[in-house]
Every structure is written in structure tokens, then in C-alpha cells.
Amino acid sequence: MTVPLLMVPSVPDGDQGLVLEVNGVASEPQSRRWYVVTTDGNTFRLPVKLWPWAMELDARTRRRELRMPAVFAFRLVGETVTADIISRV
Secondary structure, three states, X not given: OOOOEXXXXXXXXXXXXXXXXXXXXXXXXXXXXXXXXXXXXXXXXXXHHHHHHHHHHHHHHHOOOOOOOEEEEEEEEOOEEEEEEEEEO
């Protein structure tokens, strides 16, 4: 099964971009790829620029500093890809 790449939209600074209700992240040890899993069961492969975010999110949830699911806004502003928490579900 091929997992689609999360397409992060290029937006003006201040716009939310793509909003997803995220259930968690997962990695693929053999290739070190990271994925985001939504609450509706969809899985998306993350662009490389979001791998540090995924690693931090994974660590925070394992340490129970952040409870999932949560709503995130993914956006590309210039050369910077961000994933900001909007709310917790």
C-alpha cells in the first residue's frame, strides 16, 4: 500500500493552512520515514522538513506531556514548514 505524502500548502503568514485532527505519529524504522495518523484513520507520509516535529511530538506523547488527539495546522511560509497545535480534542 502506498501512503500519500502530506501536501503542506504555501500560505501567507497568519493563515492556518491545512488543518488536521491528529491521533499521533509513527515512524518506519527501516527507512526512518515519519507518518501522521488522523483521527478518521487516514495516514500521510510527512515531508522531511516535518520529521523533527514528528520526533518531538512522539517524545512528548511518550513522556505524557501532550495528550492526543489534537488539532494541528500545517503550513509552508516561505521556506519554513510548520505544524502548530490549534486545540486539543
